[in-house]
Amino acid sequence: MTTVSWSGEQGTSRGPGPFLSVRDLSVEFSTEDGVVHAVDGLSFDVEKGTTLGIVGESGSGKSVTNLAILGLHDPAHTKIAGEIWLEDQELLSAGRGTMERLRGDRVAMIFQDPLTSLSPFHTIGRQIGEVYRKHKGASKKEARERAVEMLDRVGIPQPKTRVDHYPHEFSGGMRQRAMIAMALVCDPDLLIADEPTTALDVTVQAQILDLLKDLQQQFGTAIILITHDLGVVANTADNVLVMYAGRAAERGTVREVLREPRHPYTWGLLSSMPRLNAAVDEPLHPVRGTPPSLLTPPPGCPFHPRCDYPQLAGPELCFHQRPDISPESGHGDACYLTLQQKKDIRTAQIEEPA
Amino acid sequence: MTGFLVRRILGALVILLIISAVTFYLFYAIPRDPARAFCGKICRPETLTLIRHNLGMDEPLFVQYWHWLVGIFAGRDFVQFGACPAPCLGYSFATQEPVFGAIVDRFPVTLSLTIGASAVILSFGILTGMLAAWKVGQPLDKIASASSVVGASLQIYFVGPLLAFYLVDTAGLLPRPSYVAFTEDPLGWFTHLLLPWVVLSIIFTANYTRMTRSQMVEQLAEDYVRTARAKGMSSRSVFFRFAWRGAMIPIITIFGVDLATLLGGAIITEQTFSLHGIGELAVRAVQNTDLPMLLGVTIVGAAAIVVLNIVVDVLYAVIDPRVRIG
Ligand SMILES: Nc1ncnc2c1ncn2[C@@H]1O[C@H](COP(=O)(O)OP(=O)(O)OP(=O)(O)O)[C@@H](O)[C@H]1O
Ligand SMILES: [Mg+2]
Numbered sequence: 001m002t003t004v005s006w007s008g009e010q011g012t013s014r015g016p017g018p019f020l021s022v023r024d025l026s027v028e029f030s031t032e033d034g035v036v037h038a039v040d041g042l043s044f045d046v047e048k049g050t051t052l053g054i055v056g057e058s059g060s061g062k063s064v065t066n067l068a069i070l071g072l073h074d075p076a077h078t079k080i081a082g083e084i085w086l087e088d089q090e091l092l093s094a095g096r097g098t099m100e101r102l103r104g105d106r107v108a109m110i111f112q113d114p115l116t117s118l119s120p121f122h123t124i125g126r127q128i129g130e131v132y133r134k135h136k137g138a139s140k141k142e143a144r145e146r147a148v149e150m151l152d153r154v155g156i157p158q159p160k161t162r163v164d165h166y167p168h169e170f171s172g173g174m175r176q177r178a179m180i181a182m183a184l185v186c187d188p189d190l191l192i193a194d195e196p197t198t199a200l201d202v203t204v205q206a207q208i209l210d211l212l213k214d215l216q217q218q219f220g221t222a223i224i225l226i227t228h229d230l231g232v233v234a235n236t237a238d239n240v241l242v243m244y245a246g247r248a249a250e251r252g253t254v255r256e257v258l259r260e261p262r263h264p265y266t267w268g269l270l271s272s273m274p275r276l277n278a279a280v281d282e283p284l285h286p287v288r289g290t291p292p293s294l295l296t297p298p299p300g301c302p303f304h305p306r307c308d309y310p311q312l313a314g315p316e317l318c319f320h321q322r323p324d325i326s327p328e329s330g331h332g333d334a335c336y337l338t339l340q341q342k343k344d345i346r347t348a349q350i351e352e353p354a
Numbered sequence: 355m356t357g358f359l360v361r362r363i364l365g366a367l368v369i370l371l372i373i374s375a376v377t378f379y380l381f382y383a384i385p386r387d388p389a390r391a392f393c394g395k396i397c398r399p400e401t402l403t404l405i406r407h408n409l410g411m412d413e414p415l416f417v418q419y420w421h422w423l424v425g426i427f428a429g430r431d432f433v434q435f436g437a438c439p440a441p442c443l444g445y446s447f448a449t450q451e452p453v454f455g456a457i458v459d460r461f462p463v464t465l466s467l468t469i470g471a472s473a474v475i476l477s478f479g480i481l482t483g484m485l486a487a488w489k490v491g492q493p494l495d496k497i498a499s500a501s502s503v504v505g506a507s508l509q510i511y512f513v514g515p516l517l518a519f520y521l522v523d524t525a526g527l528l529p530r531p532s533y534v535a536f537t538e539d540p541l542g543w544f545t546h547l548l549l550p551w552v553v554l555s556i557i558f559t560a561n562y563t564r565m566t567r568s569q570m571v572e573q574l575a576e577d578y579v580r581t582a583r584a585k586g587m588s589s590r591s592v593f594f595r596f597a598w599r600g601a602m603i604p605i606i607t608i609f610g611v612d613l614a615t616l617l618g619g620a621i622i623t624e625q626t627f628s629l630h631g632i633g634e635l636a637v638r639a640v641q642n643t644d645l646p647m648l649l650g651v652t653i654v655g656a657a658a659i660v661v662l663n664i665v666v667d668v669l670y671a672v673i674d675p676r677v678r679i680g
Contacts, residue, residue: 102586103584108585117580119578120674120675121674130585134586134587135586182581
């Protein structure tokens, strides 16, 4: 994502590019209160064998973006525009059958809440096996054997008996492992993990993340990891996308974004995160204010009502004109401040924590 | 599963015990003396006492109840009527026939009515509800919703004669409702009861259409349904293999509750079509202050409901694995 730049070209096929490329994606929901602009002009790439961490506060459009990749939005209430390319296949214009064949096979998703996301009515083995049967045309027996193998692979003890259990007989951590087993049963090329560890305690969380890493190393899977936790990103991701109000605020490698964050919103996220090496009594600084309404987004930069520096960028600029992410590739952010200004502010912040 | 069943059956027996005791007690709260009915016009106090004694009514209430209870399992002897083999529910004060025999004679009528109507309600209600949910917002959905409102506002004693007039008297499509024993003539049993089934089920069916529809719509928004779709399951298999189970759980629960109402509806339906079922017995027993009959009908009706509820619970456990353990 940091190196490849790709020039937009309409059509159903294209030359070599990133493995997954989301271009100018926008997702709108029509609701009783009006149109919700959940995602608005979002672009990002993911390469094979790498992990993209998507961070951003609640409601920033992380889940909506990824449900759009899988085509899981209800078309009756949703308007989606832009392009999503998986290698040489455009997904937004793909037919229902194509998407059904793709889902669970090449692209798989792990959901946040493993209790409600597994069917309470079917055994774990059946839920894992049926994906395999659907996509690989396996027999019942083969599917069951595969399910046992997958449970073993994700580290569930006694997979041969566990395969016949129901989700309510599993602990939270085991359910999430089962979810992962289900997502990986067809060896997907792209795995989307929507806050896969939020519901779990810290030790289990670390185990699950290790598991994902191992699997990625073995199979070269591309992973999109959605999380609130910048610590998780620092440990597991290669690249980061910071989302704010349905748009990209900043993107770059983990090192770039976490070491030299450029967008004032990213600064806020970072300073709202507890650090292990900080003094116990050092106060946290959550981003002030509340996320903007997606029904009537503020004009100009969506972050300006919560930003401390709009006047630095020049009179009124932030209030009226929406910044695009720049540069086109590499470490980029959507903010009018100059690189020098940002550097100065950061240095001042680090020298005397407010 | 076995432990579950044993627990449910024991619980059911306790419930039946309580119901019978309460009925027994309530009956004596009525300021009317059944012994008087046997005594005739010129009733001397000695005769009345004798009759009371013969009926076993001169003993304390709990002793009488105990005799009644023992009679069910061991049979008993009445001075007035003679021997009554187990299961003995006593003799009718009004007709002097054995209560148990009278109920056994009429039970198949009411049972056929209730079971047939249940089948119509569940199959038809769930089917139309599913169709409506499958086509949410489309004409089929609207028709189903509208007709369910109409159906819910109908009454048995209005629809019954109306349909009988058109389908039986005018068009001659169906025979006049009556009870033909299933064991003798299954087809006749079916055709003669079809109209009562339809009439009894009309008001309920509408409700089940509506519930099924809304439950399905709700289930389709659940996380696990989304997971199924994320696995590449087709909309149809998501609908018919995943969502319906979740939708059926509340439906079955409500059906268990509705069974008692359904039995009440069966009694009205029996009256509407002059079918000689338990309902007729019950109405007559109330009119005649016929304690043994009333008690018998109550306890058999309650037992039927309790048994059907156990069936419902078993169904519930079959559908939802989470119930099986707890
Ligand atoms: N089906 C929908 N209809 C209307 N609005 C929706 C729908 N789905 C999501 N939204 C709205 O879109 C916005 C983005 O939601 P999304 O679920 O992507 O947030 P998120 O970044 O995943 O947040 P979280 O971290 O809490 O999961 C929210 O404001 C949400 O209310
Ligand atoms: Mg989310």
